Amino acid sequence: MTDGGAERAGEVEPSLPGAELVGVRAAVIGTGLIGGSVLLRLRDAGFDVTGWDPDPTTRGYAAASGVTCAESLDEAVAGRQVVFLCGPLPTLPETLLRVAGLVGERCVLTDVGSTKGELAAFAEAHGLTDRFVPGHPMAGTDRAGLTSADPALFDGAAWVLCPAGGAGTAAFRWLADLVIRVFRAHVVPMSPTEHDAVVALSSHVPHLLARALAGAVHRAELRDAVLGLAAGSFRDGTRVAATPSERTVNMLLGNRARVLEELARVGGVLDELAAALGAADRTALVELHEEGRAARTGLFERQLTRERREFAVVGEQAEELAWLLGLGSAGGHLTECRVVDGRVAYAGERPA
Amino acid sequence: MTDGGAERAGEVEPSLPGAELVGVRAAVIGTGLIGGSVLLRLRDAGFDVTGWDPDPTTRGYAAASGVTCAESLDEAVAGRQVVFLCGPLPTLPETLLRVAGLVGERCVLTDVGSTKGELAAFAEAHGLTDRFVPGHPMAGTDRAGLTSADPALFDGAAWVLCPAGGAGTAAFRWLADLVIRVFRAHVVPMSPTEHDAVVALSSHVPHLLARALAGAVHRAELRDAVLGLAAGSFRDGTRVAATPSERTVNMLLGNRARVLEELARVGGVLDELAAALGAADRTALVELHEEGRAARTGLFERQLTRERREFAVVGEQAEELAWLLGLGSAGGHLTECRVVDGRVAYAGERPA
Numbered sequence A, B: 001m002t003d004g005g006a007e008r009a010g011e012v013e014p015s016l017p018g019a020e021l022v023g024v025r026a027a028v029i030g031t032g033l034i035g036g037s038v039l040l041r042l043r044d045a046g047f048d049v050t051g052w053d054p055d056p057t058t059r060g061y062a063a064a065s066g067v068t069c070a071e072s073l074d075e076a077v078a079g080r081q082v083v084f085l086c087g088p089l090p091t092l093p094e095t096l097l098r099v100a101g102l103v104g105e106r107c108v109l110t111d112v113g114s115t116k117g118e119l120a121a122f123a124e125a126h127g128l129t130d131r132f133v134p135g136h137p138m139a140g141t142d143r144a145g146l147t148s149a150d151p152a153l154f155d156g157a158a159w160v161l162c163p164a165g166g167a168g169t170a171a172f173r174w175l176a177d178l179v180i181r182v183f184r185a186h187v188v189p190m191s192p193t194e195h196d197a198v199v200a201l202s203s204h205v206p207h208l209l210a211r212a213l214a215g216a217v218h219r220a221e222l223r224d225a226v227l228g229l230a231a232g233s234f235r236d237g238t239r240v241a242a243t244p245s246e247r248t249v250n251m252l253l254g255n256r257a258r259v260l261e262e263l264a265r266v267g268g269v270l271d272e273l274a275a276a277l278g279a280a281d282r283t284a285l286v287e288l289h290e291e292g293r294a295a296r297t298g299l300f301e302r303q304l305t306r307e308r309r310e311f312a313v314v315g316e317q318a319e320e321l322a323w324l325l326g327l328g329s330a331g332g333h334l335t336e337c338r339v340v341d342g343r344v345a346y347a348g349e350r351p352a
Helices: A033-044 A056-064 A073-077 A089-102 A117-125 A166-183 A192-219 A223-229 A232-242 A245-253 A256-278 A282-300 A317-329 B033-044 B056-064 B073-077 B089-102 B117-125 B166-183 B192-219 B223-229 B232-242 B245-253 B256-278 B282-300 B317-329
Strands: A025-029 A048-052 A082-085 A108-111 A135-137 A158-161 A186-189 A304-312 A333-340 A343-351 B025-029 B048-052 B082-085 B108-111 B135-137 B158-161 B186-189 B304-312 B333-340 B343-351
Touching: A025 A033, A025 A073, A033 A048, A033 A166, A048 A073, A073 A089, A082 A089, A089 A108, A089 A117, A089 A245, A108 A135, A108 A166, A117 A192, A135 A166, A158 A166, A158 B223, A166 A186, A166 A317, A166 A333, A186 A317, A186 A333, A192 A223, A192 A232, A192 A245, A192 A256, A192 A317, A192 B192, A192 B223, A192 B232, A192 B256, A192 B282, A223 B158, A223 B192, A223 B282, A223 B317, A223 B343, A232 B192, A232 B232, A232 B282, A245 A256, A245 B282, A256 A282, A256 B192, A256 B256, A282 B192, A282 B223, A282 B232, A282 B245, A304 A317, A317 A333, A317 A343, A317 B223, A343 B223, B025 B033, B025 B073, B033 B048, B033 B166, B048 B073, B073 B089, B082 B089, B089 B108, B089 B117, B089 B245, B108 B135, B108 B166, B117 B192, B135 B166, B158 B166, B166 B186, B166 B317, B166 B333, B186 B317, B186 B333, B192 B223, B192 B232, B192 B245, B192 B256, B192 B317, B245 B256, B256 B282, B304 B317, B317 B333, B317 B343
Parallel strands: A025 A048, A025 A082, A082 A108, A158 A186, B025 B048, B025 B082, B082 B108, B158 B186
Antiparallel strands: A135 A158, A304 A343, A333 A343, B135 B158, B304 B343, B333 B343
């Protein structure tokens, strides 16, 4: 997921993030694991960045670590050109509204929440689609807090950004360029609805499976013996069960309908496996296993082809939006986004 | 799982495995990933070891790699003091019977199969409990074959050995000492029945969950987008889904009743999670998550205390067997087993 953190403080390559981004005034609201990692990376990249966290201990730790941290949210966002909202999921709508009222019309707002549909709808209902670009970096660990933050956390990770099209296109382009160059992330353009459907299967259901397995072990009479023999499959299968519960529960509640739907889909395959095992049907078991194996090996055998597309900055937003969403749906991502001479030039990669 | 392979060929510490084991005549029947790793480690430790595999290509590869590999099973086991049976699970009963008929009465036989109940019962029915010690090293990768073998694969891994008690005690002691010193494994003494119940939950159900998740993704319309966003939880949760299907299916079929029972237990927890999510019951969701988290964090916070026990070599086998099985049930393992002056001295570790 990382390249070893070559971009830590003092080691930033001079060609990145680009002179025009150095000195950009940014704020990060909520400086836990993700927000803290965003903050450290922006600082290392030469941004004028201020953090803020509702927790005084976290603010104190930030100050002691040499990170600029304001005493109030109002102070943190005043005069900023971009604000990253990194607090817990249930707090995001209120924080978005509050920050939008404090910053200028041209300030780009984004978030890092693990579900996107509800917040995107909220932003639209409050007329914020021109300035707010819903986001979700697909990186993290089972740790929490600023003390675990890592500026290299997003290197090579997928980072979903949701383009709204129309007048919101400018904010999307600017932020996509920033995320690609500063965080070295793979920007995946995707609609909020599709994002939520995808992460239900790629992230939320895996969390439920890990908790169910760990919970069953916790209840088992043989618990101690199971922990004594816990090998790779158990360790891997329960790793995310160590994620702080509040964080996971917020994520599940924020995507409830889709998670239940995808859980039922996984439960259906599990039922087929159990039926085949109950009947000792070797042929069916092997077929079902081959199917799972195909998806898993497919994950690592993806061949990506490069592509480039240009659009007029004005007048082709509909085509641009369709191309962006198609790229994300196909499993692709952006590697470049530049606006020059009235045209926007994208480079990307998609599975062959 | 490994210490970096410090014990590869030519780098064996002179104090290991002990002069009395150097030159021991061993055979390894079936030289895939596990058997091949056993073979390489025995060779590196100074054993006189011969492998055999039914696949001519594997035999050719072994010969080309400088590993002694016989042309027939009969030739491989002739005159051996210990034979490791490492072929596929369904072949083990027949191979055990065949090898037992070819070697001397004092040759210790063991296997590395991932279920133990059926084979142990088979051995008992054929009067082989004095010579056959059922075994299961809890190590492996999602790769297969001799080309993936690694002599350091078992360093620090749990390796179950099933003591039969009575006249089989001597074979158990000798093999436990060998496995501890040569493979640096944690020898876990456990009955075949308890082993199968434990691995159903620690290994076999995790394999089913991984396959179900990977299979559901394979069938999903959003498959490409899911693979594009696959982050840690999906990668971890599906890793074992890359295991060769025949190997996994053999394992599941060899432990069918227990796997279905433990799968139902995990399914029960999953149903509770789904019901709480469906009802948007935050309190219940957090409680269920805390339970899972406790088991997961318990895995890494185990404090082990050392203990020593001695028994008379003759006349205290019942007490010895009870102590050994109790240690394994408690999540403990052996770190030493020495027979001196008519007494057997064990050292072990168990959770505090």
